[in-house]
């Protein structure tokens with residue numbers, strides 16, 4: 001399975017797209033490690049992808065939602081908290097059962113589907129809203145000159 005960041009996942013917001021692109025590059029590195037069955041590398045790359053799916057990226061989206069007074073802020077924030085729970089149940093399972101190639105494969109496929117689903121719904125709506133607000137402000141500025 002390839003985890004390419006194709007144009008269907010490109011939302012038109014530079015900051016969000018850059019983060020999403022980095023998540024997909026991380027998926028490629030993890031897929032490589034899984035294919036090589038290199039457990040040390042799998043653990044390392046899995047930890048990196050988990051932090052790139054949450055942490056700074058989520059904080060950036062939530063900052064943008066506040067900055068642009070995004071009306072769907074509560075449901076999008078809730079979706080991020082749900083993602084945190086999904087990630088912690090994955091890490092709990094790895095801590096409990098140990099990290100095997102099978103678990104890593106399952107984790108990467110599950111996370112991939114979950115993250116793509118989130119990008120195609122919650123993040124797409126947010127990026128569209130931001131570009132709508134920017135477009136409206138640009139138009140208003142033209143008329144107020």
Ligand SMILES: [Fe+2]
Nearest residue numbers: 061118122123
């Ligand atoms: Fe999001």
Ligand SMILES: [Fe+2]
Nearest residue numbers: 057061119123
């Ligand atoms: Fe996102």
